[in-house]
Amino acid sequence: MPVIRNIPDAKRRVRTGCLSCRKRRRKCDEGKPQCGSCQERNVVCKYPDLTFVIGPKLGAQEKGGSSSEQSASSYANVRFVNNNSSSKAPIQSTEVQVSAKGEGLSLHVGESRPLLGPGDENILDSFIGSSSSQSKTASPFAAINLPQSEWKDYFTTTHAASVKNETATLLHFQYNLAPWIEAGDVGSSFGTEIMLLAQKRRSILSAISSAASIQLARSNSAYGGPAVLQRDTDPSLALEEPRVRRIGLALLALGEVFTLNPSQWRRLSFFQSEESTRNTNSFSGFGEPLETLLRFHSRIDLAASLLTDQPPLTSLGFAMNHDPADRTLPLSTKSIYNACLIQLASCLQLLNSNNNSNIASTSPPFYLSATQEPMSPTAGSYFSSKWSSLWSNCQQWYHSRPVEMQPILEIRSVEAGQIDADNDSSFPIPVYTSSIALQCNIVYHISSRLLLLRKPRLLRLSSRQRHLSSLSWHAQQIAGTATRNDFAEQWDPILIAGLLWIARDMTHPSQQESLISCFRQISSSTGIKLDEEIQALRARWNSSQARGYQLSG
Incomplete structure (x- = not known):
């Protein structure tokens, strides 16, 4: 107590x-x-300097008015100011005398200007009322005295709908689309640079909002989905300087990706324009954010090439941030990822080119120039030597990959089925620590499987690790990696195309259903619709099953 x-x-x-x-x-x-x-101690006597604060509505408090009546009376004085009232009725000078302990303190309020000047109303209306929904609602600045209900309605989503939608799309682009475009590279500055450019150029801001709104409308996103309105293309983009115009067109093509099926990505208008990556031998010279955008569209091109069995349109000048002449410095994560993409592009060029034309030499490694002349040795000997070089590079990368590119947990197919009784598909379980490490390994398995499908007949591979030369093993690894990891940025276009590619040869019903479930998750997360691809896969599986019954009968 x-x-x-x-x-x-x-x-x-x-x-x-x-x-x-x-x-x-x-x-x-x-x-x-x-x-x-x-006085008794004969010392200096000092008092602290007191600051008197004038409280609001002192007169009302002295009269004993209730707080609710005071708040109601003060709230009733709130009113909107328009051009007429502000110009005709300026606020006059006022003096208020307040006494505190016998000492008078004067508070002088000088002549103040109106809140909105002549012509400011039009600017504010254009900022707040740019959406079609606001045109049907009376402007809050149109009347002098508005009821309390309309004052509350000012803060609802009815007003400033376009501003709210634009903010939602920008947030979605910054925190969802930008990491996906960067392939999960945490060291990339693309997201920051594109937002800084959008602050300066309205056309870039409009292109970002357009791409994000399309993706929002097609995915099950928490930002509102159909509530976010799609913006039209800013006509000022055509008047921008070439670099800014190229960035804007690449962003608009990003929105077009979500409107097409993966098998139709090759029809993107961006690939047919002069702004595409077709004649680009080096990406690093552009700087951010254009460099990352061009690399993203090159991945779209590689994914389309994998699904359509056609050579990629993009030249293979993936410039690495690491100097090839300096072998002492460790490769960055981004450089390792770019090297894997170069390997995949080289395989697609070798296997899908007609008569092995337009294939570059191996110096520098995996580099293709659009102006290079086709080589003239015999097709068989050149194909075998090129195939052997690519296969050797693939396996060398797999055995010497850095620790951050290796899975922290890897369970084989048979053991996976024994651990999880509900796992009927028995896909292997490789668990990675980052999205970019996952994608590098996916690209390795796709490249190796592509080479095995077109292996020269008389070429013999090493028998020490036979699983590396198995088509089924690489397909199982691709499926297990995609279904057993959960990164927001892992659904790269190349990964989506790789899953669709290996799903054609899946024969077990449980594995087929597992992939179908994975495709639905991709559609829900990214907004990329795979309905036509799923129907084509089911038709292919049913045809293979019926053919198997006929052969067995």
Whole structure:
């Protein structure tokens, strides 16, 4: 229990005494100009400087009005100001006299200007009322005295709908689409650079909103989905400088990706334009954010090439941030990923080119120039030597990949079925620590499987690790990696195309259903519709099953 002390009023200390008494913790009689204690001790007596704060509605408080009546009366004074009222009725000068302990303090309010000047209303209306939904609602600045209900309605989603939608699309692009475009590279500055450019160029801001709104409308996103309105292309984009115009067109093509099926990605208008990556031998010279956008569209091109069995349109000048001449420096994660893409592009060029034309030499490694002349040795010997070189590079990367590119947990197919009784598909379980490491391994398995499908007949492979030369093993690894990891940025276009590619040869019903479930998750997360691809796969599986029944019967 606390101790209760009975102290006489004459001996109670106060907080308004002089500084000397307060420092000595003695009772002060608060005499002016000197207290009695300071006079007896012959010391200087000083009082602290007090700042008097004028409280609102002192007159109403002295009259004893209730707080609810005061708040209601003050709320009733709120009104909107338009051009007419502000110009005709300027606020006059006012003086308020307030007394505090006998000393008068004057508060002078000088002549103030209207909140909105002539012509400011049009600017504010254009900023807040740019959406079609607001045109049907009366502007809050049109009347002088508005009811309290309309004042509350000012803060609803009816007003400034376009501004809210634009903010939602920008947030979605920054935190969802940008990491997906960067392939999960945490060291990329694309997201920051594109937003800084959007602050300066309205055409880039419009292109970002257009791409994000299309993706939002086609995916099950928490940002509102259909509530976000799709914006039209800003006509000022055609008047921008070439670099800014190329960035804007690449962003608009990003939105077009979500409107096409993966098998139709090759029909993107961006690939047919002069702004595409077709004649681009080096990406690093463009700088951010254009470099990352061009690399993303090159991945779209590689994915389309894998599904259509056609050579990629993009030249293979993937410039690496690492200097090939300096072998002592470790490769960055981005450089390793770019090297894997170069390997995949080289395989697609070799296997899908007609008569092995337009294939570059191996110096520098995996580099293709659009102006290079086709080589003239015999097709068989050149194909075998090129195939052997690509296969050797693939396996060398797999055995010497850095630790961050290796799975932290890897369970084989048979063991996976024994661990999880509900796992009927028995896909292997490789668990990775980052999305970019997952994608690098996916690209390796796709490249190796592509080469195995077209292996020269007389070429013999090493028998020490036979699983590396198995088509089924690479397909199982691709499926297990995609279904057993859960990164927001893992659904890269190449991964989606790789899953559709290996799904054609899946024969077990449980594995087929597992892939169908994975495709539905991809559609829900990215907005890329795979309905036609799923129907084609089911038709292919049914045809293969019926053919198997005929052969067995």
